[in-house]
Amino acid sequence: MSYDVTFQRRGLDALFDLKGRAGAIRGWAGDTLPQLPDRPNTRSSGGEVEVYYVGCDHWLARAPLDQEEMLEAQLQPATCPVEISIVRVSDTLSFFRVTGPDAPEVMAIACPLDLHEAAFAVDAVTYTEMFGLKALVLRCTGGFEFAVEQSFGDMVEDYLTRATV
Amino acid sequence: MLLIPCPLCGKRSESEFIHGGPVGADRPDPNAVSDAEWVDYLTVAPNPLGPVQEKWWHARGCGEWLTIWRDTRTHDIVEAPDGIK
Ligand SMILES: [Zn+2]
Numbered sequence: 001m002s003y004d005v006t007f008q009r010r011g012l013d014a015l016f017d018l019k020g021r022a023g024a025i026r027g028w029a030g031d032t033l034p035q036l037p038d039r040p041n042t043r044s045s046g047g048e049v050e051v052y053y054v055g056c057d058h059w060l061a062r063a064p065l066d067q068e069e070m071l072e073a074q075l076q077p078a079t080c081p082v083e084i085s086i087v088r089v090s091d092t093l094s095f096f097r098v099t100g101p102d103a104p105e106v107m108a109i110a111c112p113l114d115l116h117e118a119a120f121a122v123d124a125v126t127y128t129e130m131f132g133l134k135a136l137v138l139r140c141t142g143g144f145e146f147a148v149e150q151s152f153g154d155m156v157e158d159y160l161t162r163a164t165v
Numbered sequence: 166m167l168l169i170p171c172p173l174c175g176k177r178s179e180s181e182f183i184h185g186g187p188v189g190a191d192r193p194d195p196n197a198v199s200d201a202e203w204v205d206y207l208t209v210a211p212n213p214l215g216p217v218q219e220k221w222w223h224a225r226g227c228g229e230w231l232t233i234w235r236d237t238r239t240h241d242i243v244e245a246p247d248g249i250k
Pocket of ligand 1: 171172173174175223226227228229
């Protein structure tokens with residue numbers, strides 16, 4: 001069976017792993033980051049920077065790669081207060097986009113989550129599974145985006161190729 | 166398959182979790198119990214026919230540890246038995 005779908009392996013983005021109380025992160029990051037989302041498994045954005053609320057006191061900030069140095073300079077991971085942690089993790093995830101009319105069908109092969117809009121809203125983002133691997137899943141224009149640990153990137157590309165042929 | 170309620174993420178597929186074993190008794194003061202009771206604490210895991218409290222790790226999710234009560238006869242997630250938090 002073939003699906004009316006396109007998938008694309010994306011290049012790197014700037015990614016920063018943020019841990020700590022929201023107030024403490026906000027206090028340190030100031031205007032560098034958009035308002036942190038207050039509901040778990042949702043995202044916020046400001047300019048080109050997005051923040052994902054992915055776990056208890058745990059966020060991921062994402063921006064185009066050309067903003068990495070600027071974000072690093074402003075977030076100052078090496079000198080942040082002890083009650084928070086900021087780590088640049090840009091090269092740890094491989095992002096994929098699955099778009100097209102059958103994108104939900106292809107996602108359903110790989111992911112146990114209910115990704116209907118009633119259950120997985122436009123601003124939803126969460127860690128779950130793709131092909132049995134821990135994966136970050138969110139919506140994008142025309143479909144879904146997900147990220148797996150970068151060392152699995154080639155394998156997941158192969159899985160997607162086989163699943164969509 | 167279980168749908169396990171994560172306090173942060175809501176109900177999620179069992180496949181996102183790693184089982185952490187049953188919740189054991191609190192650690193007794195080794196000087197206040199007999200050798201047999203101490204060995205019991207160290208080596209005997211709860212294994213009831215009925216509700217058992219278990220630890221699960223949302224490893225492929227938000228990373229939280231949580232506990233649930235599961236009935237070993239039906240595999241259903243159940244309320245804590247009366248009188249137990
Ligand atoms: Zn969770």
